[in-house]
Amino acid sequence: METVQRGEGPPAEVALVTFPAPHGIEAVTLIEGSVVSFGRGIDCEIRFGFAPQPDQEVPRLAGQFAVINRRVFVESAATIGHRAIEVRSDEQAVQVPVGEGYSPRQSRFDVLVRGTASPWKLHVTVRSGPQLHGRHDAIDPPTSHYSLSLTDLQRTVLSSYARPLKNGRMEPATHKDVAGELSYHPNTVREALYEIWAMMFEQGIPMPDISDKRFAVVEAARIHGLLV
Secondary structure, three states: OEOOOOOOOOOOEEEEEEEEEOOEEEEEEEEOOOEEEEEOOOOOOEEOOOOOOOOOOOOOOOEEEEEEOOEEEEEEOOOOOOOOEEEEOOOOEEEEOOOOEEOOOOOEEEEEEOOOOOOEEEEEEEOOOOOOOOHHHHHOOOOOOOOOOOOHHHHHHHHHHHHHHHOOOOOOOOHHHHHHHHOOOHHHHHHHHHHHHHHHHHHOOOOOOOOOHHHHHHHHHHHOOOOO
16 A cells, blocks of 8 residues: 655544445544555455355455545446446445546445446445634634444444443444344344444544444544434
8 A cells, every 4th residue: 555644643544434344344544645556366456256156346455545645436447347336325326437537526425336236235334524614713613522323233233332331331233143132143233333434533522542342433432422
């Protein structure tokens, strides 16, 4: 991954990409100045379609995400004969031909890479940029309030992950425990958890720097009063 740093401090986290990995949904964070490749090949940071059986319709290098000035550009690999990548949002679907790029203005969109049976979907969430305030707000800025508009499934899943903490345990429920309690597949509850994480990321809700998304999401929801 190539990273360009401007100014002091760590580069800004601009977006995250969730995608289907062999063990379930996974995520990669995109930072300002980064170039992140995606496809079936072993050199791709966002890798899918390689296990348990390789999907040979997915290119080893399908494309790249490039982050410039807080915009996410989707670039299709310049390999003759590859299928076009599709970028789909609520407003439109755009075909990105071989060797070309596209940057949606929406904060949420999907990148579809064609496979043997069905497309592989990479979901992109772009973090909201800083808000501009008036002169008085610069002196006395307004209080930040956080909120989450969750679906019934997401609300139920979050509550189930957090239940052990409410009962005095030291860690959230496991994916298997939540799936068993709610009678869902573990991948379903894991995906719902990552969707909540993506919402928190988009809104700039502070989250603990913990790789385990169960801890990160539940703790952030707890300390900001978002648990239901």
